Amino acid sequence: MTASEGFDAFVAARSGRLLRTAYLLTHDHALAEDLVQTALAKAWFAWSRIEGDNPEPYVRKIMVNTYSSWWRRRWHHEIPSDELPETGSTSGPEYQGDLWEALQRLPRRQRAVIVLRYYEDLTEAETARLLGTTVGTVKSQASKAVAKLRLDPALLSGAPATQETPR
Numbered sequence: 792m793t794a795s796e797g798f799d800a801f802v803a804a805r806s807g808r809l810l811r812t813a814y815l816l817t818h819d820h821a822l823a824e825d826l827v828q829t830a831l832a833k834a835w836f837a838w839s840r841i842e843g844d845n846p847e848p849y850v851r852k853i854m855v856n857t858y859s860s861w862w863r864r865r866w867h868h869e870i871p872s873d874e875l876p877e878t879g880s881t882s883g884p885e886y887q888g889d890l891w892e893a894l895q896r897l898p899r900r901q902r903a904v905i906v907l908r909y910y911e912d913l914t915e916a917e918t919a920r921l922l923g924t925t926v927g928t929v930k931s932q933a934s935k936a937v938a939k940l941r942l943d944p945a946l947l948s949g950a951p952a953t954q955e956t957p958r
Contacts, residue, residue, distance in 0.1 A: 893943040901936035
Protein backbone atom coordinates (compact mmCIF):
# COMPACT_ATOMS: atom_id res chain seq x y z
CA MET A 792 0.00 0.00 0.00
CA THR A 793 1.41 3.38 -0.96
CA ALA A 794 1.50 6.34 1.42
CA SER A 795 -1.30 7.97 -0.55
CA GLU A 796 -3.50 4.86 -0.27
CA GLY A 797 -2.74 4.57 3.46
CA PHE A 798 -3.68 8.19 4.03
CA ASP A 799 -6.88 7.79 1.98
CA ALA A 800 -7.82 4.70 3.99
CA PHE A 801 -7.19 6.56 7.26
CA VAL A 802 -9.33 9.51 6.15
CA ALA A 803 -12.15 7.20 5.05
CA ALA A 804 -12.07 5.25 8.32
CA ARG A 805 -11.54 8.08 10.83
CA SER A 806 -12.91 11.29 9.36
CA GLY A 807 -16.28 10.82 11.09
CA ARG A 808 -14.72 10.60 14.55
CA LEU A 809 -12.38 13.49 13.80
CA LEU A 810 -15.30 15.60 12.60
CA ARG A 811 -17.25 14.82 15.77
CA THR A 812 -14.31 15.88 17.93
CA ALA A 813 -13.87 19.05 15.88
CA TYR A 814 -17.57 19.88 16.20
CA LEU A 815 -17.49 19.36 19.95
CA LEU A 816 -14.55 21.78 20.14
CA THR A 817 -15.99 24.46 17.84
CA HIS A 818 -19.79 24.02 18.00
CA ASP A 819 -19.93 25.06 14.35
CA HIS A 820 -20.27 22.59 11.48
CA ALA A 821 -18.40 24.67 8.90
CA LEU A 822 -15.61 25.52 11.32
CA ALA A 823 -15.37 21.87 12.37
CA GLU A 824 -15.03 20.80 8.75
CA ASP A 825 -12.34 23.44 8.22
CA LEU A 826 -10.53 22.25 11.34
CA VAL A 827 -10.52 18.61 10.20
CA GLN A 828 -9.43 19.58 6.70
CA THR A 829 -6.59 21.73 8.06
CA ALA A 830 -5.46 18.98 10.43
CA LEU A 831 -5.51 16.36 7.67
CA ALA A 832 -3.58 18.67 5.33
CA LYS A 833 -0.92 19.13 8.02
CA ALA A 834 -0.87 15.38 8.72
CA TRP A 835 -0.36 14.61 5.04
CA PHE A 836 3.07 16.24 5.11
CA ALA A 837 4.12 14.09 8.08
CA TRP A 838 2.33 10.94 6.92
CA SER A 839 5.46 8.97 6.07
CA ARG A 840 6.62 9.43 9.68
CA ILE A 841 3.35 8.66 11.43
CA GLU A 842 1.57 6.05 9.31
CA GLY A 843 3.36 3.11 10.96
CA ASP A 844 2.18 4.14 14.42
CA ASN A 845 -1.38 4.91 15.36
CA PRO A 846 -1.90 8.19 13.43
CA GLU A 847 -5.23 9.18 15.02
CA PRO A 848 -3.76 10.69 18.24
CA TYR A 849 -1.26 12.64 16.13
CA VAL A 850 -4.04 14.06 13.94
CA ARG A 851 -6.17 14.83 17.02
CA LYS A 852 -3.26 16.73 18.55
CA ILE A 853 -2.91 18.73 15.33
CA MET A 854 -6.65 19.53 15.56
CA VAL A 855 -6.49 20.71 19.17
CA ASN A 856 -3.36 22.79 18.53
CA THR A 857 -4.84 24.32 15.39
CA TYR A 858 -8.09 25.10 17.21
CA SER A 859 -6.12 26.79 20.00
CA SER A 860 -4.05 28.82 17.57
CA TRP A 861 -7.15 29.99 15.68
CA TRP A 862 -8.46 31.61 18.86
CA ARG A 863 -5.15 33.31 19.59
CA ARG A 864 -5.48 35.28 16.38
CA ARG A 865 -7.00 38.71 16.50
CA TRP A 866 -9.23 38.35 13.47
CA HIS A 867 -11.43 35.29 13.10
CA HIS A 868 -12.44 35.82 9.47
CA GLU A 869 -15.84 37.10 10.54
CA ILE A 870 -17.45 39.76 8.40
CA PRO A 871 -20.29 41.78 9.94
CA SER A 872 -23.54 41.95 7.99
CA ASP A 873 -27.02 43.39 8.42
CA GLU A 874 -28.72 40.06 7.80
CA LEU A 875 -28.47 37.13 10.17
CA PRO A 876 -27.57 33.80 8.59
CA GLU A 877 -29.91 30.88 8.80
CA THR A 878 -29.30 28.82 11.90
CA GLY A 879 -28.39 25.22 11.25
CA SER A 880 -29.62 22.46 13.42
CA THR A 881 -27.31 19.88 14.86
CA SER A 882 -28.06 16.24 14.40
CA GLY A 883 -27.72 13.70 17.11
CA PRO A 884 -28.78 13.75 20.73
CA GLU A 885 -25.26 14.50 22.03
CA TYR A 886 -25.49 17.98 20.50
CA GLN A 887 -28.86 18.91 21.97
CA GLY A 888 -30.08 20.37 25.21
CA ASP A 889 -28.93 22.13 28.29
CA LEU A 890 -25.76 20.11 28.82
CA TRP A 891 -24.41 21.10 25.43
CA GLU A 892 -25.25 24.76 26.05
CA ALA A 893 -23.54 24.59 29.45
CA LEU A 894 -20.50 22.97 27.85
CA GLN A 895 -20.26 25.89 25.42
CA ARG A 896 -20.05 28.31 28.36
CA LEU A 897 -16.87 26.63 29.64
CA PRO A 898 -13.48 28.19 28.87
CA ARG A 899 -11.81 26.77 25.77
CA ARG A 900 -9.21 24.69 27.63
CA GLN A 901 -11.73 23.15 30.03
CA ARG A 902 -14.07 22.35 27.14
CA ALA A 903 -11.22 20.62 25.30
CA VAL A 904 -10.45 18.49 28.38
CA ILE A 905 -14.12 17.51 28.83
CA VAL A 906 -14.51 16.66 25.14
CA LEU A 907 -11.38 14.52 25.04
CA ARG A 908 -11.94 12.81 28.40
CA TYR A 909 -15.67 12.14 28.32
CA TYR A 910 -16.83 12.35 24.70
CA GLU A 911 -13.74 10.75 23.14
CA ASP A 912 -13.15 8.50 26.18
CA LEU A 913 -9.41 9.16 26.38
CA THR A 914 -7.46 8.50 29.56
CA GLU A 915 -5.99 11.35 31.59
CA ALA A 916 -2.53 10.48 30.27
CA GLU A 917 -3.70 10.41 26.65
CA THR A 918 -5.51 13.72 27.10
CA ALA A 919 -2.44 15.30 28.72
CA ARG A 920 -0.20 14.06 25.91
CA LEU A 921 -2.63 15.35 23.29
CA LEU A 922 -2.94 18.79 24.91
CA GLY A 923 0.76 19.01 25.72
CA THR A 924 0.18 19.38 29.46
CA THR A 925 0.63 17.27 32.56
CA VAL A 926 -1.83 14.74 33.93
CA GLY A 927 -2.28 17.03 36.95
CA THR A 928 -3.36 19.88 34.69
CA VAL A 929 -5.89 17.62 32.97
CA LYS A 930 -7.25 16.53 36.35
CA SER A 931 -7.54 20.10 37.64
CA GLN A 932 -9.12 21.40 34.40
CA ALA A 933 -11.61 18.53 34.41
CA SER A 934 -12.42 19.16 38.07
CA LYS A 935 -12.94 22.89 37.50
CA ALA A 936 -15.07 22.20 34.42
CA VAL A 937 -17.27 19.69 36.25
CA ALA A 938 -17.65 22.14 39.17
CA LYS A 939 -18.77 24.87 36.73
CA LEU A 940 -21.19 22.49 35.04
CA ARG A 941 -22.67 21.55 38.43
CA LEU A 942 -23.39 25.23 39.10
CA ASP A 943 -24.72 26.05 35.65
CA PRO A 944 -28.27 27.43 36.04
CA ALA A 945 -29.63 25.46 33.10
CA LEU A 946 -28.46 22.21 34.65
CA LEU A 947 -29.49 23.01 38.23
CA SER A 948 -33.20 23.40 37.70
CA GLY A 949 -33.70 21.87 34.30
CA ALA A 950 -35.00 25.25 33.12
CA PRO A 951 -33.45 27.19 30.25
CA ALA A 952 -30.52 29.40 31.27
CA THR A 953 -32.31 32.52 30.02
CA GLN A 954 -35.22 32.11 32.43
CA GLU A 955 -35.03 34.50 35.36
CA THR A 956 -35.45 33.22 38.89
CA PRO A 957 -38.20 34.82 41.03
CA ARG A 958 -37.05 37.36 43.59
